Amino acid sequence: MxxxxxxVQATQARLNRACFAAQRPGDTVALLAVSKRQTAEAVRQxxxxxxxxxxxxxxxxxxxxxxxxxxxRAVLQWHLIxxxxxxxxxxxxxxxxxxxxVDRLKTAQRLSEQRPEGLAPLNVCxxxxxxxxxxxxxxxxxNVPALAHAVAALPRLRLRGLMSIPEPADTLDAQRxxxxxxxxxxxxxxxxxxALDTLSMGMSADLEAAVHEGTTTVRIGTAIxxxxxx
Ligand SMILES: *Cc1c(COP(=O)(O)O)cnc(C)c1O
Numbered sequence: 001m002x003x004x005x006x007x008v009q010a011t012q013a014r015l016n017r018a019c020f021a022a023q024r025p026g027d028t029v030a031l032l033a034v035s036k037r038q039t040a041e042a043v044r045q046x047x048x049x050x051x052x053x054x055x056x057x058x059x060x061x062x063x064x065x066x067x068x069x070x071x072x073r074a075v076l077q078w079h080l081i082x083x084x085x086x087x088x089x090x091x092x093x094x095x096x097x098x099x100x101x102v103d104r105l106k107t108a109q110r111l112s113e114q115r116p117e118g119l120a121p122l123n124v125c126x127x128x129x130x131x132x133x134x135x136x137x138x139x140x141x142x143n144v145p146a147l148a149h150a151v152a153a154l155p156r157l158r159l160r161g162l163m164s165i166p167e168p169a170d171t172l173d174a175q176r177x178x179x180x181x182x183x184x185x186x187x188x189x190x191x192x193x194x195a196l197d198t199l200s201m202g203m204s205a206d207l208e209a210a211v212h213e214g215t216t217t218v219r220i221g222t223a224i225x226x227x228x229x230x
């Protein structure tokens with residue numbers, strides 16, 4: 001039987017191969033384990049196998065898991081990667097280390113106001129609707145610069161970069177195109193004076209494409225934890 005520990009090792013090996021193929025040093029891409037709909041025990045196993053950063057999609061599920069793993073709080077980093085409604089910002093500002101899914105100034109303002117003084121500023125990425133899908137959350141590429149500059153000015157947030165969930169595609173070239181577009185936008189923002197260091201792109205199905213296009217953080221669920229319950 002394959003264990004989570006086997007999967008973590010296999011995923012790290014896959015990431016190293018992708019970095020080698022893209023002529024990048026292996027330690028330039030962080031592995032964020034997406035633990036949505038997985039148990040706290042599964043997170044414990046992934047941590048025992050060497051992982052420290054975990055991504056959750058649903059606020060309440062994430063809060064419950066963080067509480068169940070309170071003994072590991074100092075050594076784990078918790079990232080919210082799913083949609084965030086205004087009425088849930090306080091709990092997120094008080095509990096998580098990162099939010100990858102900021103796509104409105106109002107949400108960012110609330111997170112900044114609600115981030116407790118005793119904690120480091122909350123790390124945030126803007127979620128960009130890079131494939132222009134109607135159904136997807138995320139800010140339209142044309143509106144990213146204005147939002148980025150406004151978010152970067154908020155005192156209790158630290159704007160780290162951009163995140164996207166492109167439309168699924170079958171070939172490597174088709175997978176690379178949206179990642180390349182996100183990277184260009186990221187370079188544009190840095191040329192405008194922002195100091196972004198995070199490109200959160202690439203999941204189990206398109207990790208290699210994302211590594212080729214300069215990702216700094218891949219978000220991997222299935223390849224580490226196996227299939228999720230429906
Ligand atoms: C579920 C999810 C992932 C992980 O997807 P896998 O295909 O299981 O690797 C990554 N990012 C976001 C935003 C997700 O919702």
